[in-house]
Amino acid sequence: MNLKQLSLKLGLSQTTVSRALNNYPEVNEHTRERVKLAALKHNYRPNTRATRLATGRAMTIGHILPMNSTETFNPIFGEFIAGAVQAYSKRGYELSLTLANEDSEESIYRELAANGTVDGVIVHSPRVNDMRIPLLQELNIPFVVHGRDFNNLSDYSWLDMNNRRAFYQATKLLIDLGHQSICLVNGRETLNFAWRRRLGYLDALGDEKIASDTALMHTGDLTESNGYSAATKALANGNPPTAFLVASYVVALGVRRAIHHAGLEMGRDISVIIHDDELSYFQNDGDIPQFTATRLSVRDGGELAATMLLDIIDEPSNAPLTALMEAPLVIGASTGPVKSGTA
Amino acid sequence: MNLKQLSLKLGLSQTTVSRALNNYPEVNEHTRERVKLAALKHNYRPNTRATRLATGRAMTIGHILPMNSTETFNPIFGEFIAGAVQAYSKRGYELSLTLANEDSEESIYRELAANGTVDGVIVHSPRVNDMRIPLLQELNIPFVVHGRDFNNLSDYSWLDMNNRRAFYQATKLLIDLGHQSICLVNGRETLNFAWRRRLGYLDALGDEKIASDTALMHTGDLTESNGYSAATKALANGNPPTAFLVASYVVALGVRRAIHHAGLEMGRDISVIIHDDELSYFQNDGDIPQFTATRLSVRDGGELAATMLLDIIDEPSNAPLTALMEAPLVIGASTGPVKSGTA
């Protein structure tokens, strides 16, 4: 059943039927009801492809996940997307997913711009000096960055957490607990979020006049095995750290494994603070969370970023839109005073 | 630049230009080259929305993730999708992602069928007596199930692993190592895969005349905390199990946590076998994998299932297509003979 058939059946023009269904004001309320009833009865659904051509809108948002050789599908992407898709479906949009390695990236965006498959995109994992931001500006595609590029001073829309402050506060807590040798197990610092986190860490050390030590700063993909090898290496040192500050839950699992391997007990012999994105299958809550953590739901972040993007698409003058979220520090079982013997 | 403008610039008809670009035979090779060059030069990209309306194909595959109240975004979905999207992009398709709770599910599929936004769908996590399979058959939408519904005897396309055999073999190994009390930490048994895994487990126990014990069979969502609480409960028993058979890496992390909590050492005091989907951020390989595991890449599964679906869409007479994959049992550090003191 298409519009033509439906309007024929109703003895009305396609115009009126279309308007009735789309709630245009210039149609008699009585007629509108009649049309809506008939549409329901005959299970009429406007053909999406036709609507999209006629309106010139794709009703689709693109998520292009950057895939380098090492990393494939980060669980954080998954959770962010799950949040975003919720916002989209509420407003009749779809989510189109693409993977891109750095080589293909530019051409993918140019293609998107030219063929009009999406009305906007989310930029994931902005790198330092990320070319995607100027590119999207040039192509004039609405976009929201999940994170920021601090080297880009232009106006663009983003949603980010205050990475620097979160890691500042976490480091501060560890220092307050007496820790002087704190190992940072960070993400790749070509990514802005990781770079900012290190700044926060260094800020806190600086405030307390603790010298930083490059041997205590690890960087790598957000995998369990990276956490394991970084922590193993750190603990093998003659003068091992008494605390770890870890980029994510997944990485912390590897750190914890290394700690156990070394015969140590987390929270007693050694302290750990993580950043917790609140992945749904890794709940770090309850009476006493396993991990002391700076905590912020990346799922909520996805939903909000998506909403921002749709708001921009609906009303371009809304841009740029920005949102900075704070990640509160929540005390769990993984931290304690240095060298203490408390259970 | 659209087709009309390009053809005007070339002094050719839209027909010829379209045919030249789409490699139709009835166009002179010389003309074709001229057209392709001009298209390149003017950066012409056919408007996707128009192409889709004209051809009647959406060039999009739908993935509708079932979301119940407890579970949100399973990491296995993410990895499967990452595999699938690779197959799609190779063949010019897009992936459209939707979430659906069980209530909205039917209407979502009916909507998809009527408005033609997708050319086919992947069915994730088939339940026992899953209504989606007959529904999609009725709606005549091409689909491939990731898994099977053993209660559905009709012909449909699926890609599955041999869950029963994998868990049979894993259980068998544990029994051979002397374990008699093996705790199964399973997924929800309303899902076929979990149900089949229990059958495999029971088969092996039965073969060895070991009585099964419902107290040793846990079931729940694939989360870390479920693994933790199931294992904690099992270990608190007066006569605790000497081995665990665990549905996934994520769940096993919780099991491992509980084991450590109980002051035990995995692989020495207690054995663990997992099913390993080879999530990219949880590598369970190396010289000696952490976990003994039945192993199968869900990412590869996604790529294959997607390819199967596209093959069906291209040539409907190909259906039904099926693929059964075996998950080899790979020995890691988490298993050992029962009650032994070997390091």
Place this chain on the structure above:
DNA sequence: AAATAAATTTAAAGCGCTTTGGATCGCTCA
């Protein structure tokens, strides 16, 4: 009751492609 304004409906023109059904043109062959 005529004139004017407001409410409602419609015909037809797109949106930018693909594809059907002819044209056109040079060549071959009887």
Place this chain on the structure above:
DNA sequence: TGAGCGATCCAAAGCGCTTTAAATTTATTT
């Protein structure tokens, strides 16, 4: 020399909607 035939190319219809511009009907005003 002219019918017949590939090889090329093109005009126009169509995909199923939205939207513009105009027509028609109904209500309001004087």
